[in-house]
Amino acid sequence: MNKIIVLATNNKHKIKEFQSILSKFDIEIRSVSDFGPIPPAIEDGETFDENAYKKASHTARILGLPAIADDSGLVVPAVNGEPGVYSARYAGENATDAENTQKLLEKMKGVKDRRASFKCVISLAVPSGPALTYEGQCDGVILEGPRGTSGFGYDPVFFFEEYSKTFAELSMEEKNIVSHRGKALAEFTSEIDKVVKWLDQRLAEEKPPKPDHSQFSHNDWSKS
């Protein structure tokens, strides 16, 4: 029987990416939405590691199945590591990519040291808690204005020196090879045999996982 791993996101792009990468292995990737709405994980960690783990273990515990999650963002040392774990909501809870990018550009007006890194952490957790973690990083510099139209988020201002282009000037294939997420995923798949063995051992040691129904009394249900 195939092993099931639940992907703790409803982002269709990420689900497709994981499914296509893992299609050659004996693993079935399912989305949380296949199981109906569950309460959202509280992403209040101070690091990408913490938030990736919170999302993965929350979903694993509730559904009684192994779950995988990723967390990523942009880190700019000259402005104290901002936007960091707040990358998605830097200019406010429902801010657009353009608003977040504009806030960063304003914060960096006159700043000479424009080095920046995209970081991504992938966490695979089993229902009883233990997890495996994979990381990827991509270094670049922040331009003074946007360039290019592809990608998302901070891509138009993230200049990747090796290619002399911003991430928004790269094709998705080019970006995936060098990006933080591409590297973290490559690290994960490079040891997929070990991952599968680890999962087999952890799940055999656990009592048959019972879904954590206590979470379902939560009022703040989310479809995301």
Ligand code: IMP
């Ligand atoms: P998530 O955790 O992968 O959903 O990403 C959090 C936020 O970090 C996004 O909303 C973007 O603002 C930013 N981000 C993460 N990865 C990228 C990327 O590859 N390009 C541009 N922005 C990114």
